[in-house]
Amino acid sequence: MKIKQLLIVTLTILSLSLPVVQGQEILTPIPFNEVTLEDNFWLPRLHTQKEVLVPFALDKTKPAVENLQRTANFLKGIPDELPFPHRFVSSDLYKVMEGAAYLLKLERDPELEKEMDRIIDIISEAQQEDGYNYESHITGVARHDVNGMGERPYSYVVHSHELYNMGHMYEGAIAYYQATGKDKWLRVAEANARHINKVFFEGDPNYNDGKPVNQAPGHQEIELALVKLFRVTGDSLYLDMAKKFIDIRGVTYRPEGEGTMSPEYAQQHLPVREQTKAVGHAVRATYLYSGMADVSVYTQDPSLRPALDSIWHNIVDTRMHITGGLGAVHGIEGFGPEYDLPNKEAFDETCAAVGNVFFNHRMFLMEKDGKYMDVAEVALLNNVLAGVNLEGNRFFYLNPLEADGIKPFNHGMRGRSPWFGTACCPSNLARLIPQVPGLMYATTQNEIYCSFYAGSTTTLTLEKGNVHLKQTTEYPFSETIRWEVTPEKEGQPFTMHLRIPTWTGNQFVPGELYSYINAAPSGWTVKVNGKETKADLRKGFAIIDRTWKKGDVVELTLPMPLRYSKAIEQVVANKGRICLTRGPLVYAAEGVDNNDRLPNVFITDMSGLFNISTYSDGLMNRIPKIEVPAWEKKPAGNKEISLVLLPYYAWNNRNDGSMMVWFPESDTVQPYVDRYMATHGKYKALEASHTYQGDNLVAVADNVVPSSSSDKRIQRWTSWGKQGKDQWITITLDKPTNIQSVSVYWFDDGRGTKVPQEWSLEYEQENEWKTFPLYLTDAYNVFKDQFNMVHPGRQIITDKVRLLMKPQPEHAVGILEINIEEIK
Template sequence: MGKPIAMRTSLLSRRAVLLSAMILGFAAPQSCPAAGYEVRVVSFDRVTLEDDFWLPRLRTQRQVLVPYAFEHTGEALADLAAAGELLAGDTPAELPPPHRFRTSDLYKVVEGAAYLLAIDRDPALEAQIDRVVEVVAAAQEPDGYHGATRTLYPHLAIDMMGDGRYAYVDHSHELYIVGHLYEAAVAYFHATGKRTLLDVADKNARHVRRVFFEGDAKYNHGKPVLRAPGHEEIELALVRLAEATGDPIHLDTAKKFLDIRGVTYVPDGEGVNSPSYAQQHRPVAEQRKPAGHAVRATYLYAGMADVGAKLGDDRYNAALDAIWEDIVDTRMHLTGGLGAVHGIEGFGPEFELPNADAFDETCAGVGNVLFNWRMFLLHKNAKFLDVAEVALYNNTLAGVNLAGDRFFYVNPLAADGFRPFNHGHAGRAPWFGTACCPTNLARLIPQVPGMMFAQDDEGLLACLYASGRTRVTIHDVATEVIEETAYPYDGAVQLTLRPEKPVRFALRMRVPTWTTDRFVPGELYKYAKSESPRVDVFVNDKPVEVTTANGFVSIEREWSAGDRIRLELPMPVRYSTCREEVEANRGRVAVTRGPLVYCAEAADNEAHTSTYMVPPSAMTAETEVSPAAINGHSTRAITVKAERLTEKGDLEATPLRLVPYYAWNNRGVGSMAVWMPDNAETLRAGALVVDDNAKRFASAKASQTFAGDTEAALIDGLLPSHSFDTSIPRWTSWPARGEAQTLEFELAEPTPLRTVEVYWYDDHGGVQTPARWELEVAEEGAEWRPYPLYNTDAYGVDQDQFNVVHPAEPLTATRLRLRVWPKPDAAAGVLEFVVRPESSR
């Protein structure tokens, strides 16, 4: 690990060239009979980055993020190892507890690591992956089934998994897991030529096809299961597998999974069991609006685009086009974030786009990139690249800190700096129990260079901008392409062409939507001042007149070695407004420059960010754009003329400093805001509303309380700094070691629950985090019943954070009961018990 990144064309082989058939949905190899996309992408391993923005991130990926992710997916590897031992006839020393999906996270890390190998073959990293592959292969059952938990517990009734293999595919994640296995296998095969993992994937895919569409005597009484998975992923992964193996049977299986969704089975329930949660409310070709869980949805849309393109079938296109239009017109945050609603981690009603309460999962940002990249390949229109770029630079990159070892699951557009919003953390987390977001970043970022260049029959397209070089063949002429730019901080982009002999072709360069009257495509956002600065194009330093078509300027001519084309994209500071239907943004503006959304952060300003406003006069005043360093990372800051609400209630003129949204929360926990008030009324209405947990409760009672502690400490509203925080009151059951405890809470009024959160006390001695716990709930006039736990949540016992559980269905509680089972030689302790209502700011 730690080698300098160098993407060398000398490493290319047929397998490496086929790396273009990865997560981003590039063209299929000749051996797989499919029409494919008209656009042929220049694969990421054929692009040598030389820039100051993405190249440092790739180094961080290799040196920090991927090794860190391997370390934190050790439990998943242990699951597989135990399954392999059992299949070999041995008895594992200790059976790991059942887990529905964590092996998928390991497969995503393997996939990301394989991409790094394609960039630069690293023997140590390759040997590490080989060891993982050996364990994975040993965990496959003879008939092809692959799922560690079901191998270890074949008939155990498990919540959200049913009582056997494929018994509850709505939420079991069995097909989701093997989808990520397929993508890891394809990536590793293309990077190294090694087939072991690919053969495991191929065998499993044939097993899945047999069980779900043909019938297998060992499953479902021999009848085909004929159900689509609750969490999409296998659909697009099967396309990758078809490309790698050259066998179209896997592409046909992907199509079958698409075509039975919402046809052979439609769930009947609410919340996570509703028909729309997993996009099963109608056949996919008939869907016209985004619905349900945002990650599942974007994976589905990506799979529809892939399957349709590979089969030359356009019957999914009307659905994809309508869904895309609805997203950009009504349901996408300015940052490219999708899935604003917490309860389902997904799409809510039109224009429901809160700021502090935004969910915008990092994985959904990744999904937005994947979906829009494929839409570009399908339609060859740059507006899709513009959405992908905004989602990539803002929502997605915000998901990991600059050091590469702390993460966001949730990506709000405002934070008060006091309450936890990020699955138990007020800021970035070192990891998550549901670790899909860090591992998704592990596999996406290495592929960004593969979004720079593309080709079609007319010539070359420059898509996303970064300094680097590649070598392509255009009309049978080998041509080196060198790109020079300081993007995303500067809009000058120069390409130098070095064909081996003069050749005529069309060179197209993207002119992003942010250069027009709005930041991003769609009708949600427009600039407060609508004029569009001039975009200039120069060929060999001479200005040329060009027009824009489908978001590209195009110059067709005979190109010779040394010819240069320079695109000048103006990058003034711009102020966006939002449609009035979005209640959260009425009377507010957001600051952008180029493709970057900016935010005000407490670390740069004197007061809480909710006390500032950017009046209309600031939008015409001079702004300062200056180099800045955040934890050693070079970026650009913007300073605007603003006004601040003082403690006396007066307004005073003051500068307001903003940094790129992707870089926030790298300097500790504090307040943050993207959308700033532009008038005093909005400012005064929203300034510093502090969430008061104590007011939500009428009482708290415990079955046992130590004489030096209090029940009142459970709900006093004082937030701990860590689990051994002795500066605030606490509740403990000391000296009752190993005895189950019950904590009962009466709410001040019926409360629609968003989350329930527990912060455990642990003194590393007699009081420790418990062995386990669970909740019960009572609604008005009703008896106690089990708390309906959200399908990817668990009753966590992590230290130094709130352990958060969401309800799986709309739930208005009057009482809550916490049952705690301490470790045998310890008492239990709680520093704070928190309820977040749906109406929380």
């Protein structure tokens, strides 16, 4: 049966066989391609995606395309270089292609479509006849990284990313089929899914000695992708596979070890139905929970719901930053102890916030409860959007809630980076933002759920006729959302559900972590045809049940006073501190707006008085800024000031300066910080194999941040005079230190001194030098003009670290700065 015919059958099957789950109709999301954006907030972002982010990201993922082409040539016997060994570089390409597909649906682009077709041809040719896709094992280069990929296909599922990559390929293929109607990539995805089913659940003589692998992936993603594949093809095999992968997690395999091999790291410590708390790697976790919610709905399996409910509460009650950020802890990029929510040291990977949106949107669809969309909205408008600059070409991997503008935090950068060695975050942004229209509406047979607000138009299909909606709003800056309602039939009965966000009540976001200090409810109102209407509030939605006629107008007002939030006492990092929000947006202060006064500011006036205006220049144009009375702490006496704040998502678009989200309530909360105090000699001792007489070894430890790798205005260390010879630097710390990260800023003058050919780290333990265990997604990069940061793959406590360098032939190697951060 052809795919298009199968799709029609599928939609019929879904409408007939899955109308009810646990006694309620399924809530069906309206897909992104059926909602047209017409606003000033999201529509410009889609233009930025199309004109900047996706082309930029496609260019950055060219190495992945080259790897696939070399694999295709290998399979065809065409002489070529072998691909470089890598576990997940192809997944970044698939995510960017998924984002490009969404944009093609919104606006056809022959050139982009032509490029997509070219890459899809390569992907198809790089697939084995049996459906297997994994460049490193197909070509044999996995032998160079057996510890990361295993000796043979599917022999190291816990970290090889073989199934993770395919999950992202499925999602990209589905999006491209929906956008263009072309099914070549979809057929590649289906061939791989059938291959995986055979190898993992039936047994294939060419894999694992013919025995079913029967192991869940170390990095979840394929589960939710298989549900999507089921929904677009109607083939129940894929839904069955998704359920099996979820059912066997923590049952058929549990890793033993620490760090990335701990059973909690990939949520393999217990069967999923017995899990009650969010643990381990935050991205893996949210992808798992998303898949569990999908499987629960589409298999009508209520047994997954208690675990999902418990995990969701554990997140919002103990483990989520007020920005919607998840995974606060370095080292595992994940969930630490309950209430461990640091500000400056927060990890909060952009991908984890993306996962938070996916998870909560699915929970909303499962439970018809607006509180889940409240969390999704906060995560999207704050943490997710902060992950990319307003221009669309520089990114955050980490999203702290405070920065000093001096120390690097973003994988070696003080601010945003143009790309990352592990590029999951930029590629996730490329695919999520175009999907925002798909968050806005959901329907049952006779109900419309308005779940996310943005100026737009759509036509929805209900049991008794279509309904056209035109939504007009300047949300999230404006208080009013207006709908023009045009039913297909005059006098058509249906119910509209308008989401009333949690932030209109006594707290900013659901959960027990945060509450307003000035907690009076803001008093939302609903009007129909200009007349205020009493609307019942049920599960976070205002209900309007009536008979509708053409020309009806609904107006929802959500007042947006300035709110001051406090955190629960258990969050030690925020004791004596407050956070300011307005509507769904968290506000932050940047040094660039406040004469570099941060962090020496505090706020005592919480009356809610504020002045609001907008920026008028460049990329910041039309973004609101708020001014509130505050104080600057000074040694000679405190000074009253006006503190300027901007939406958190818009910070770090002008410079790499300081930023704060949580502000002290008094001058006793934190000591005065002299930002201009000399900080030379941050290590106990330094030793090098060789130092050129015109340079200074102390330069690597003077806390002077370079402007570029060729910065000659500051001191540096080089090995000039020993060109081409291996070098080392030993750093002795003041005390045994729990290492969080090590960062190196290379000097490269483009002539005699260049970045090294390669480098590595050792640490001393019991008077013996040992190899530094690298975190599984890190690499010893030699990027110019930024810090190159690595993290340990397990706990390392030491007072000596040695940096080993192999220069390029006939060149010296040089360093401008080395940072070693401690887990506190």
